Amino acid sequence: MQADIKEQILSIINLRLLTILLPAVVLSILAGWIMYALGYPAMVYGEVALILKTLMHLLLAVWSAFKAILLGIVVFGLLLVFLSPVLIVLRELRKQRNLPSNASSLAASSSTAVETRP
Numbered sequence: 001m002q003a004d005i006k007e008q009i010l011s012i013i014n015l016r017l018l019t020i021l022l023p024a025v026v027l028s029i030l031a032g033w034i035m036y037a038l039g040y041p042a043m044v045y046g047e048v049a050l051i052l053k054t055l056m057h058l059l060l061a062v063w064s065a066f067k068a069i070l071l072g073i074v075v076f077g078l079l080l081v082f083l084s085p086v087l088i089v090l091r092e093l094r095k096q097r098n099l100p101s102n103a104s105s106l107a108a109s110s111s112t113a114v115e116t117r118p
Contacts, residue, residue: 021058025051 032047 017058021054024054028054 028047028051032044035041035043035047
């Protein structure tokens with residue numbers, strides 16, 4: 001279930017990034033062609049550098065998101081490791097509290113069953 005939710009979130013994030021990045025890259029390429037056709041090759045190099053910087057920042061954002069996910073997994077694992085003994089002890093205490101009540105109810109039901117027999 002959580003894996004499906006993560007996949008949906010990642011697909012939404014990827015779609016949003018594509019909807020932002022794709023038009024910007026297409027516009028930059030078109031602007032570069034127009035500038036090159038008009039005789040401004042220095043501006044074309046600037047546009048190429050701008051595209052590369054944009055892709056670099058996108059890659060850094062994806063890497064940061066990946067690191068954040070890994071950090072979340074590590075923190076969740078550490079919490080699970082440190083809290084699982086406490087949870088196990090609490091579960092055992094709950095079982096011990098429930099045993100006397102269950103035993104008394106079983107004894108009462110067995111005694112009534114014996115009394116009802118002729």
